[in-house]
Amino acid sequence: EAGVVQSPRYKIIEKKQPVAFWCNPISGHNTLYWYRQNLGQGPELLIRYENEEAVDDSQLPKDRFSAERLKGVDSTLKIQPAELGDSAVYLCASSLSGTGNTDTQYFGPGTRLTVL
Amino acid sequence: AQSVTQLDSQVPVFEEAPVELRCNYSSSVSVYLFWYVQYPNQGLQLLLKYLSGSTLVKGINGFEAEFNKSQTSFHLRKPSVHISDTAEYFCAVSDRDGGFKTIFGAGTRLFVKA
Numbered sequence: 330e331a332g333v334v335q336s337p338r339y340k341i342i343e344k345k346q347p348v349a350f351w352c353n354p355i356s357g358h359n360t361l362y363w364y365r366q367n368l369g370q371g372p373e374l375l376i377r378y379e380n381e382e383a384v385d386d387s388q389l390p391k392d393r394f395s396a397e398r399l400k401g402v403d404s405t406l407k408i409q410p411a412e413l414g415d416s417a418v419y420l421c422a423s424s425l426s427g428t429g430n431t432d433t434q435y436f437g438p439g440t441r442l443t444v445l
Numbered sequence: 446a447q448s449v450t451q452l453d454s455q456v457p458v459f460e461e462a463p464v465e466l467r468c469n470y471s472s473s474v475s476v477y478l479f480w481y482v483q484y485p486n487q488g489l490q491l492l493l494k495y496l497s498g499s500t501l502v503k504g505i506n507g508f509e510a511e512f513n514k515s516q517t518s519f520h521l522r523k524p525s526v527h528i529s530d531t532a533e534y535f536c537a538v539s540d541r542d543g544g545f546k547t548i549f550g551a552g553t554r555l556f557v558k559a
Contacts, residue, residue, distance in 0.1 A: 333488070371449075371535050371549030372489070385546060420488060431477045431496055431539065434547070436488030 331355070333437035335421050341443045347409035350440045354402070354423030361398060362434065363406050364420040372420055378404065379426070408442075416444045447471055447543050449536050449550035457556045460528055466521040466553045468536030478519040479537040479547070480510055489535060495519065506530070531557045 334353040342348050354361050359380050364372035375394065377385040380401040389396065393412070398404040408415055418439040424432040452467040470476060477496050481489040493504025500512040510521045519536060536550040 369454075370551050371537070373549070374546055377546075385544065422488070431494065431545070433491050433494070434489075436481075436490070438486065438488045 333421055333423055333435055335419075335437035335440055337440055338438060339441050339443075341445065342411055343445050344413055345410040347407065348411050348442060349405055349407045350419050350421075350442075352404045352406070352421030352437060354404075354421070355435055357425070358423035358435070359401070359426050360424045360432070361404050362422040362424075363396060363404070364422065366418040366420055366439070368417070375406070411442075411444045413444050416442055418442070447476070447538050447540055447548045449538050449548055451534075451536055451550035451553045453553050454551070455554045455556065457558060458526055459558050461525050463524050464522065464526050464530075464555065466534050466536075466555065468519045468521065468550060470517050470519065470536075470538045474540070474542070476538050476540045477545075478510075478512060479539075480504065480508070480519075480521050481535045481537060481549075482506075483533040483535065483552075485532075492521070492534075526555070526557050528557050528559060530555060 336351050361378040363375040366372045376389045376396050378398045381398050396406045418441050420439045422434040422436045424434045448471045450469045458464045479494045480492040483489045492508050493502045495502045495512045503509045508523050533552045535552045537547050539545045539547045
């Protein structure tokens with residue numbers, strides 16, 4: 330069974346440029362998470378989807394970040410414009426379901442973003 | 446709000462020695478606790494989790510952790526480590542009050558030496 334797929338694995342851009350990350354969760358997983366992991370830190374939740382609905386986006390910097398999961402399967406996270414402080418690893422995870430339970434989250438390998 | 450403290454940023458240990466990675470969390474009525482491992486250039490993988498019941502939880506790769514409510518701790522242990530255990534280990538917590546959002550600690554780098 331394929332795990333969580335993310336692309337690209339690495340991205341280098343100049344500040345003020347746009348960037349997008351793509352995630353395909355494990356088949357059948359209804360819940361999808363986007364995390365940001367800064368160097369030397371643990372992951373921090375940016376947004377959580379239950380199917381196509383964003384149920385927790387309280388940590389998403391909405392002035393420059395956006396996300397979508399139109400058909401409740403794969404998802405895209407976008408930053409426009411990128412800032413130097415956005416350099417981090419962006420992790421996608423999925424689980425069977427999320428709200429009110431503790432299903433295991435399965436993580437993708439992440440996209441390492443470097444903003445110059 | 447929940448918080449997680451991993452007391453050691455790095456733990457060097459010799460191969461075949463025992464190891465304990467410490468984790469403390471802020472108190473809550475009912476918590477769920479997790480340990481994840483992250484190998485270089487890979488995503489996180491669940492080692493074990495505590496939901497309820499027995500306070501001693503066994504996970505993959507010979508790891509175990511003990512939930513101590515009075516100490517608000519969830520330390521990870523392995524009696525004999527291998528070179529391949531070298532990785533970053535993250536403790537995490539979630540609870541009902543926090544909407545079951547998973548809060549991660551800053552991580553502990555385990556370095557196993559030959």
